[in-house]
Amino acid sequence: MTDKNRVLIFDTTLRDGEQSPGATMSHAEKLEIAQMLDEMGVDIIEAGFPIASEGDFAAVSEIARQAQNAQVCGLARAQIPDIDRCWEAVKHARRPRIHTFIGTSPLHRAIPNLDMDQMAERIHQTVTHARNLCDNVQWSPMDATRTEHDYLCRVVEIAIKAGATTINIPDTVGYTAPRESADLIRMLLERVPGADEIIFATHCHNDLGMATANALAAVEAGARQIECTINGLGERAGNTALEEVVMAMRVRNDIMPYQTGIDTTKIIGISRRVAAVSGFAVQYNKAIVGKNAFLHESGIHQDGVLKNVETFEIMRPADIGLNETNIAMGKHSGRAALRAKLRDLGYEVGDNQLKDVFVRFKALADRKKEVYDDDIVALMQDSAANTDSDHLQVRHLRVVCGSDGQSAALTLLVGDEEKRAETTGDGPVDACFNAVRQIFPHEARLLLYQVHAVTEGTDAQATVSVRMEEDGRIVTGQAADTDTILASVKAYVGALNRLIVRREMTGPDSDAKQISMYSH
Numbered sequence: 443m444t445d446k447n448r449v450l451i452f453d454t455t456l457r458d459g460e461q462s463p464g465a466t467m468s469h470a471e472k473l474e475i476a477q478m479l480d481e482m483g484v485d486i487i488e489a490g491f492p493i494a495s496e497g498d499f500a501a502v503s504e505i506a507r508q509a510q511n512a513q514v515c516g517l518a519r520a521q522i523p524d525i526d527r528c529w530e531a532v533k534h535a536r537r538p539r540i541h542t543f544i545g546t547s548p549l550h551r552a553i554p555n556l557d558m559d560q561m562a563e564r565i566h567q568t569v570t571h572a573r574n575l576c577d578n579v580q581w582s583p584m585d586a587t588r589t590e591h592d593y594l595c596r597v598v599e600i601a602i603k604a605g606a607t608t609i610n611i612p613d614t615v616g617y618t619a620p621r622e623s624a625d626l627i628r629m630l631l632e633r634v635p636g637a638d639e640i641i642f643a644t645h646c647h648n649d650l651g652m653a654t655a656n657a658l659a660a661v662e663a664g665a666r667q668i669e670c671t672i673n674g675l676g677e678r679a680g681n682t683a684l685e686e687v688v689m690a691m692r693v694r695n696d697i698m699p700y701q702t703g704i705d706t707t708k709i710i711g712i713s714r715r716v717a718a719v720s721g722f723a724v725q726y727n728k729a730i731v732g733k734n735a736f737l738h739e740s741g742i743h744q745d746g747v748l749k750n751v752e753t754f755e756i757m758r759p760a761d762i763g764l765n766e767t768n769i770a771m772g773k774h775s776g777r778a779a780l781r782a783k784l785r786d787l788g789y790e791v792g793d794n795q796l797k798d799v800f801v802r803f804k805a806l807a808d809r810k811k812e813v814y815d816d817d818i819v820a821l822m823q824d825s826a827a828n829t830d831s832d833h834l835q836v837r838h839l840r841v842v843c844g845s846d847g848q849s850a851a852l853t854l855l856v857g858d859e860e861k862r863a864e865t866t867g868d869g870p871v872d873a874c875f876n877a878v879r880q881i882f883p884h885e886a887r888l889l890l891y892q893v894h895a896v897t898e899g900t901d902a903q904a905t906v907s908v909r910m911e912e913d914g915r916i917v918t919g920q921a922a923d924t925d926t927i928l929a930s931v932k933a934y935v936g937a938l939n940r941l942i943v944r945r946e947m948t949g950p951d952s953d954a955k956q957i958s959m960y961s962h
């Protein structure tokens with residue numbers, strides 16, 4: 443293995459990942475995720491888009507100050523004020539990077555209304571400006587995979603001559619396929635003067651489900667940086683998933699002899715944390731980090747695994763930080779066992795957090811015969827999503843349901859004041875949501891209401907996800923409880939708490955709102 447085979451991992455969970463509608467993270471959550479990325483060995487953290495809002499600027503600046511090992515990068519349009527603002531945020535980092543971009547395909551050139559020559563000039567000016575501020579500049583021709591090859595070569599050459607040290611080739615709309623992705627990198631390496639002196643990166647979206655394959659194909663052709671996100675979070679169908687490319691290169695190192703600096707045992711912990719703070723649950727059959735990724739249910743598979751685990755497992759759970767333990771958790775378990783179990787499940791908790799989780803764990807154990815690992819994961823996600831400092835908190839709920847109608851009596855703590863409502867509805871959940879609306883009137887539209895049973899059995903916990911939209915802002919809430927109706931109310935109230943924070947961050951007329959468009 444040589445340095446030539448070292449692939450840099452550029453994580454954009456906090457920038458492109460956060461652009462998923464509803465995935466907005468709080469300032470504290472961003473700092474926490476950045477620290478985890480830094481500790482797991484990510485080479486570059488794209489921490490945000492500093493000109494987008496004061497909140498983004500503050501998060502990028504603080505992450506820049508906090509990162510111990512990773513380079514910290516901010517995104518900037520091909521505009522001088524964006525680049526200056528980006529530099530102001532990242533300059534505190536030990537190793538700052540400015541990432542500037544502009545759409546170069548015919549469709550994207552029309553957006554700022556620049557012809558080919560004007561755009562080429564803009565690229566020259568802005569990359570030169572960025573390079574005068576920082577010696578580590580990344581440039582991206584957005585929608586590169588739909589850009590004419592001659593023009594792509596021309597603008598990449600301009601960016602290299604102006605001082606870009608990394609050229610990222612984005613498949614912005616997830617349009618390419620593996621062979622084409624590789625051919626594009628090969629073509630640029632062959633045709634662009636100076637291409638051998640910079641690093642080519644790949645940034646793939648997953649609209650056709652090929653992001654991981656396209657990224658790996660680009661690496662085989664000579665790209666040495668992969669842009670990716672935890673759990674594949676990102677715009678629309680998401681980005682290349684960090685855990686997928688990293689584990690693919692590790693497990694199939696025989697045919698992909700590349701190395702990364704990632705400590706793969708940290709994968710499951712950060713995956714769960716990102717799922718909790720973004721509100722985007724990981725699908726059960728997701729590669730590497732899905733709940734079923736290492737489960738064997740059918741008899742022939744179980745028989746095979748018992749005889750030789752390699753029959754149906756190409757990697758070990760411990761490789762991604764999932765440790766099998768024989769600690770059975772229940773109402774007689776103490777703090778030491780809970781801490782050990784949490785560590786096995788990928789959670790490192792401090793003493794204060796352990797105290798809080800222990801109280802919730804005991805309350806759950808009192809209500810449930812057996813507390814499974816998945817129950818503890820759900821409990822951790824619930825405590826991350828709903829805290830004692832939230833503006834709205836559920837105090838008391840009584841629901842009557844049955845063939846004679848449904849009604850709810852709900853008490854919420856609103857700031858310092860307890861408020862109560864009694865309502866009816868089309869079903870118990872509807873009655874409860876009507877009660878929340880009566881206590882806390884709002885215009886937010888419910889986009890998604892989803893219930894999952896965490897484990898089997900009638901005493902199983904339910905996890906509920908709620909997604910809501912108000913005035914272009916999309917927020918999510920998540921909660922878990924053995925009482926499905928209570929979990930529903932907590933998830934709904936959790937989404938409203940996030941909405942309250944978003945209203946404070948963006949104000950009623952802010953430019954930073956997310957625009958959601960639905961074709962059906």
Ligand SMILES: CC(=O)SCCNC(=O)CCNC(=O)[C@H](O)C(C)(C)COP(=O)(O)OP(=O)(O)OC[C@H]1O[C@@H](n2cnc3c(N)ncnc32)[C@H](O)[C@@H]1OP(=O)(O)O
Pocket residue numbers: 458461491493494495518519520521543544545553554555584614677953954
């Ligand atoms: C593929 C990607 O992921 S790109 C990154 C997407 N991320 C984001 O958009 C982050 C959040 N965005 C924002 O907060 C806002 O859009 C801001 C602050 C960046 C800009 O807000 P506004 O100034 O109000 O512009 P608005 O969003 O309405 O339109 C975008 C403007 O940027 C211009 N623009 C877009 N991309 C670029 C670029 N790469 N370089 C130069 N100009 C660009 C557009 O032409 C348009 O300007 P125009 O109206 O003069 O033609």
Ligand SMILES: CC(C)C(=O)C(=O)O
Pocket residue numbers: 458517543582584585610612613614615645647
């Ligand atoms: C800004 C660029 C890299 C991007 O996110 C994309 O093209 O998808």
